[in-house]
Amino acid sequence: MRSQEMTSRERVLAALKREPVDYAPCSPGFNPLHEKSRIGRTYQFPWGPSAREQIEYLINELGLDPVVNVGLGGSQMSPGVSSKVWMEDNVIHKVYSTPAGDVEAAVEYDDRWPHGYDIPFYSDFLPAHYTKPWIETEQDLDCFRHILQPVDYAPRREAIRFSFNEAKRLLADKWNLATRAGCGTGLTGALQLFGPTQLCMMTLDNPDLVHGYLDIEHQVSLRNLEIAADLGVDIVTRNGFYETSDFYSPAMLEEFLYDRLQAEIALAHQGGLLVTYLVHTGVMPMLDYLRRLDFDCLDSIGLGFHGVDLEKIRDSQEDTKSFWIGPDNTHHTNADDPEVMREVVRQVFRALGTTGVVLGSCPSIHGPNPWENTLAMVDEWKKLRGG
Numbered sequence: 001m002r003s004q005e006m007t008s009r010e011r012v013l014a015a016l017k018r019e020p021v022d023y024a025p026c027s028p029g030f031n032p033l034h035e036k037s038r039i040g041r042t043y044q045f046p047w048g049p050s051a052r053e054q055i056e057y058l059i060n061e062l063g064l065d066p067v068v069n070v071g072l073g074g075s076q077m078s079p080g081v082s083s084k085v086w087m088e089d090n091v092i093h094k095v096y097s098t099p100a101g102d103v104e105a106a107v108e109y110d111d112r113w114p115h116g117y118d119i120p121f122y123s124d125f126l127p128a129h130y131t132k133p134w135i136e137t138e139q140d141l142d143c144f145r146h147i148l149q150p151v152d153y154a155p156r157r158e159a160i161r162f163s164f165n166e167a168k169r170l171l172a173d174k175w176n177l178a179t180r181a182g183c184g185t186g187l188t189g190a191l192q193l194f195g196p197t198q199l200c201m202m203t204l205d206n207p208d209l210v211h212g213y214l215d216i217e218h219q220v221s222l223r224n225l226e227i228a229a230d231l232g233v234d235i236v237t238r239n240g241f242y243e244t245s246d247f248y249s250p251a252m253l254e255e256f257l258y259d260r261l262q263a264e265i266a267l268a269h270q271g272g273l274l275v276t277y278l279v280h281t282g283v284m285p286m287l288d289y290l291r292r293l294d295f296d297c298l299d300s301i302g303l304g305f306h307g308v309d310l311e312k313i314r315d316s317q318e319d320t321k322s323f324w325i326g327p328d329n330t331h332h333t334n335a336d337d338p339e340v341m342r343e344v345v346r347q348v349f350r351a352l353g354t355t356g357v358v359l360g361s362c363p364s365i366h367g368p369n370p371w372e373n374t375l376a377m378v379d380e381w382k383k384l385r386g387g
Contacts, residue, residue: 007176008065013234016274016297016322018356023387024349025065026378028326028361030054033368034114041368055171062378065358067180068172070164070233072224073151081146085117091131094119096147103143106132121148122185122192133195141212148216150223157230164231180235181228184221184264186214186257188242200247203256210256218260222267229271236268237276237299241363246282250289258293265294276324280363281305287316299324300363303344304331310351322356323348327377333361333369338376345380354386 004022006014011025032038032045047057051068058064078099085094087109095104105119107129114125121134135141153160164179172179190213191199203210228236243257268275276297283290283301290298298321303310305328314323327333327344335341348359359381365374 008059009172009176009178009234012065012067012178012358013274015356015358016235016276016324018319018322020355021387023385024354024357024359024381026359026381026385027065027067027324028359028374028377029364030361031364031366033366036112036114038368043367044369044371045367046371051167052171055175055177059175063382064378065177067178067235068167070167070179070181070231071160072181072183072231072233073153073156073160073227074224075148075220076151078146078149085119087117092117092119096143098143098146100142100146101139103134103140103147104132105130105134122189124192126192127195130195133198134193135190135209135213136194136198138209138212141209141216144213145216148220150220151227153223153227153230160227161231164233168232178234179232180237181224181233182239183224183228183236183268184217184238186217186221186238186240186243186260187247188239189217190214191242191247196242196247203248203252207256214256214260218264221264225264225267225271225273228273229268233273235274235276237278238264238295240277240279244279244282245285250286253286253289258289261293269294278363280328283313284308287313291317291320295321297322297324297358300328300360301325302328302330302362303347304328310347314351319356322358323352324358324360325352326360326362327373328362329364329366329369333365333373335370335373338370338373341373341377342380345377345384349384354384359385 006022011021012027014021015025030045047053055066058066081096081098083094083096090109091106092109093104093106095102107119108131113129115123135144168179171177194202225236265275274296276299277295278299280300280302284307301313325348327341332340332344345359348357
């Protein structure tokens with residue numbers, strides 16, 4: 001058993017690798033939410049607006065193990081791609097002109113639209129506002145081949161490295177924290193581009209179109225994994241929020257994702273990166289599929305949903321994965337009674353022990369959630385974390 005005190009970075013990385021730790025780390029995520037999602041609710045976070053202020057509070061006041069989130073290269077567009085935005089009859093339109101033609105999206109504007117005079121590609125606010133999604137046809141996909149391309153890393157390397165080193169030097173190195181980057185969205189991003197119903201039907205009616213998009217996004221992800229390894233990032237997280245059995249059968253997930261995910265994981269491991277998979281709901285029917293994927297950690301499984309069995313999830317993975325897990329933001333972090341949070345923490349440690357577990361929030365604690373709930377979670381963690 002490990003008794004020597006570890007740095008926060010050592011503790012989190014060891015937990016993700018299922019290695020001995022001085023005690024199980026606690027590293028929840030915090031999401032202030034867009035101000036339009038907080039209408040009528042009181043903001044609860046007790047720190048200022050910067051990442052530095054948040055991290056200093058989490059360390060000094062709560063004794064947590066926050067990670068430092070960093071950016072990678074993203075994607076780039078072909079030369080000559082241009083865009084324009086206009087509004088007609090309360091509908092915002094945006095069109096990109098590419099060498100393959102034009103691709104357009106349109107959204108209904110209302111008081112809940114958070115993106116101003118613009119339409120992004122990836123946002124959970126898109127599906128409820130679409131009057132026309134970004135991708136509907138092969139022509140749209142041909143245009144996206146010019147819009148979503150892997151970054152030409154060599155000419156941008158120094159600028160990307162400078163940005164990473166700023167976060168590493170000022171935050172990660174100062175506090176001995178792990179660094180983490182998001183990399184890859186697959187069907188999660190596709191859902192936001194196609195629309196949920198449209199994408200699910202497209203997997204049946206025109207699967208080649210879905211595969212075509214996933215191939216484009218896969219190449220971007222592979223390049224960003226190369227960048228993450230070159231920078232020396234510790235952890236990369238695949239956003240699989242909408243890549244679950246809420247939308248697809250395990251066989252469909254296998255068809256559309258398995259080979260691409262395994263290739264991305266293999267490249268990440270080759271570069272010395274740990275890879276976590278953010279999946280929240282719809283996991284119980286896909287446990288065997290998750291077992292066969294070589295992710296190091298399953299992140300943010302929602303424990304409050306009907307039928308979720310943490311012991312069954314644990315046993316299904318056969319000690320091949322760690323868990324970044326804790327109260328979920330649908331049933332727990334917004335509860336009226338802080339005892340709800342304490343019981344979830346107890347549930348996690350009863351089922352998982354203190355090896356291979358990072359106590360977190362699934363996927364995040366929201367700005368309007370009662371702050372006493374977070375304090376209860378932290379207090380219970382300190383009682384049960386071991387060491």
